[in-house]
Amino acid sequence: MTSATPTGDPDYDVVVVGSGAGGLSTAIAAAHHGASVLVLEKADVCGGATAWSGGWMWAPRNMFARADGVDEPRGLPRTYLEHRLGDNFDAPKVDALLDGAPEMVEFFETKTALQFVPGAGIADIHGDTPAPVPGTAPSGLGR
Ligand SMILES: Cc1cc2nc3c(=O)[nH]c(=O)nc-3n(C[C@H](O)[C@H](O)[C@H](O)COP(=O)(O)OP(=O)(O)OC[C@H]3O[C@@H](n4cnc5c(N)ncnc54)[C@H](O)[C@@H]3O)c2cc1C
Numbered sequence: 001m002t003s004a005t006p007t008g009d010p011d012y013d014v015v016v017v018g019s020g021a022g023g024l025s026t027a028i029a030a031a032h033h034g035a036s037v038l039v040l041e042k043a044d045v046c047g048g049a050t051a052w053s054g055g056w057m058w059a060p061r062n063m064f065a066r067a068d069g070v071d072e073p074r075g076l077p078r079t080y081l082e083h084r085l086g087d088n089f090d091a092p093k094v095d096a097l098l099d100g101a102p103e104m105v106e107f108f109e110t111k112t113a114l115q116f117v118p119g120a121g122i123a124d125i126h127g128d129t130p131a132p133v134p135g136t137a138p139s140g141l142g143r
Contacts, residue, residue: 011036012035012036012037012038013030013035013036013037014026014027014030014035014036014037014038015037015038015040016030016037016038016040017040018039018040018041018042018048019039019041019043019046019047019048020047020048020050020051021048021050021053023039023041023048024039024050025104025108027039028108028112032107032111032112056119056122059101059102059104059105060072060097060102061074061077061098061101061102062101062105062106063102063105063106063109064105064116064118064120065118065119065120065133067118068118068120068121069120070120070133072133074098076131076133077098077131078094078095078098079130079131080129080130080131080132081097082094083129083130083131084126084129120133
């Protein structure tokens with residue numbers, strides 16, 4: 001990665017530290033809404049652990065899942081997370097995920113160059129948890 005020292009106007013609306021999925025998602029969303037953004041990365045490559053990841057993400061109630069017939073009421077993934085997380089269940093964070101995940105997927109799919117591969121066909125590796133999604137949507141992959 002090219003090392004760059006910001007030039008010109010040193011003032012930014014948003015300064016993001018780290019260029020993983022969390023940081024770059026923040027940067028893209030902020031820029032989309034008109035903010036000037038600076039991303040700082042300490043490594044000599046961009047992408048963090050995200051660059052190594054398998055790239056699958058669990059985003060309950062997203063537009064692709066619904067299109068594939070997985071139209072869960074909000075309470076189902078919440079129940080699932082209550083059982084999976086146990087004492088680590090943090091209601092405000094979980095509710096933020098359940099509210100924001102569908103909006104996030106739709107934002108990146110419709111407003112940016114990032115395009116997703118639907119994943120409703122993927123089996124749940126914790127399928128014995130209450131309120132799992134079986135992952136049987138026929139058109140889930142390879143669309
Ligand atoms: C092999 C592998 C496969 C995976 N597959 C999946 C998957 O399929 N699905 C899934 O959901 N998750 C997967 N994960 C986990 C997932 O990749 C991570 O949870 C996710 O990428 C973390 O993103 P992040 O933005 O929080 O952090 P990171 O991607 O780690 O980004 C943090 C960035 O911040 C930088 N940074 C840290 N401190 C500073 C500082 N002081 N100044 C400047 N920069 C700094 C780091 O160098 C790094 O670039 C996988 C992980 C691995 C390793």
